[in-house]
Amino acid sequence: MENIVQVENLKKEYSNTAVLKGINLTVNKGEVFGFVGHNGAGKSTLIHILTGIVNKTSGSFTIFDTPDNELNTVKRKMGVMPDITNLYHHMKGYNFLKYMGELTEDKRSKAGYTELLKKVGLEGAEDQKIKSYSFGMKKKISIAQALLGDPELIILDEPTSGLDPESAIYIRNLISELQKSGKTIFLTSHNLDEIERISDRVGILSNGVIKKFGTPEELKKVEEGSNIGFSVRTIPLLTTEKIEELRALYQLNIIFGEGRQTSSRLIVKSEEDIPKITKAIVDSGLSLYEVKIDEKSLEDVFMNA
Numbered sequence: 001m002e003n004i005v006q007v008e009n010l011k012k013e014y015s016n017t018a019v020l021k022g023i024n025l026t027v028n029k030g031e032v033f034g035f036v037g038h039n040g041a042g043k044s045t046l047i048h049i050l051t052g053i054v055n056k057t058s059g060s061f062t063i064f065d066t067p068d069n070e071l072n073t074v075k076r077k078m079g080v081m082p083d084i085t086n087l088y089h090h091m092k093g094y095n096f097l098k099y100m101g102e103l104t105e106d107k108r109s110k111a112g113y114t115e116l117l118k119k120v121g122l123e124g125a126e127d128q129k130i131k132s133y134s135f136g137m138k139k140k141i142s143i144a145q146a147l148l149g150d151p152e153l154i155i156l157d158e159p160t161s162g163l164d165p166e167s168a169i170y171i172r173n174l175i176s177e178l179q180k181s182g183k184t185i186f187l188t189s190h191n192l193d194e195i196e197r198i199s200d201r202v203g204i205l206s207n208g209v210i211k212k213f214g215t216p217e218e219l220k221k222v223e224e225g226s227n228i229g230f231s232v233r234t235i236p237l238l239t240t241e242k243i244e245e246l247r248a249l250y251q252l253n254i255i256f257g258e259g260r261q262t263s264s265r266l267i268v269k270s271e272e273d274i275p276k277i278t279k280a281i282v283d284s285g286l287s288l289y290e291v292k293i294d295e296k297s298l299e300d301v302f303m304n305a
């Protein structure tokens, strides 16, 4: 698989404070890569290094197989969403995009710019000054700027943060469309639900390193060695005393067991313990109606990173 971005042992210190302590990651061609981390974790710092705004302290990276000291040669193939505070607020939406387009040697026609504004959901706002735009509209024009020059790699820092749900859905759909047209997308987000839905792979940044890396499904998979919680619904109810009895009788590996009002809650060390327990329940004469294994959300993974 072709790597568009490859980062190796990248470090960044600000006045002796290590923000990035050795980042390793790859972004594959055509994927949506979701980069998540707590506030101040260093997500924007990494984006700024990848786009050449901030200098790394050490380590290396390549973009389109080009080493970081030759980044200028591939910048045309990268589109970066600027921070909304860096927009030219006195300019009208259309004029701003056209001006930025000329800087990036985007050759599209007048109709092409109008089309781009429409694509990001700013139809009808082309003649309004950016300072009169809502927060969401400013985000959208930032995204439009990232698309100028038809880049192959699109880097979006928090594209949907602060947007109303409808606009956020619009932008997520736009990201999916961009991916379908063959673009590679690197995005950061605080919204784990969003990351989970639109990213092919996710990197979780914590304490300066990528703590978890993989598809949302891989990250959510219960890691080996970690506990699994589940509940069972039986008639009659599996009481705490009965759980103790079964544990001793069948030598079950139960870390925690408690009979509750309508079901019972158990925690075990590994997945293999679950069928042993359900068999013991049935063998002891209880009717087993339901076994519900806790589903891990990406949020759980993130909180534990």
Ligand SMILES: Nc1ncnc2c1ncn2[C@@H]1O[C@H](COP(=O)(O)OP(=O)(O)OP(=O)(O)O)[C@@H](O)[C@H]1O
Binding pocket: 014, 015, 019, 037, 038, 039, 040, 041, 042, 043, 044, 045, 046
């Ligand atoms: N120019 C700078 N000088 C000193 N420290 C900086 C500088 N830029 C960023 N930092 C610090 O680096 C850390 C990471 O900041 P960064 O903006 O990359 O985090 P982030 O993950 O993008 O956070 P957020 O989600 O809140 O935007 C923060 O502690 C920040 O204060």
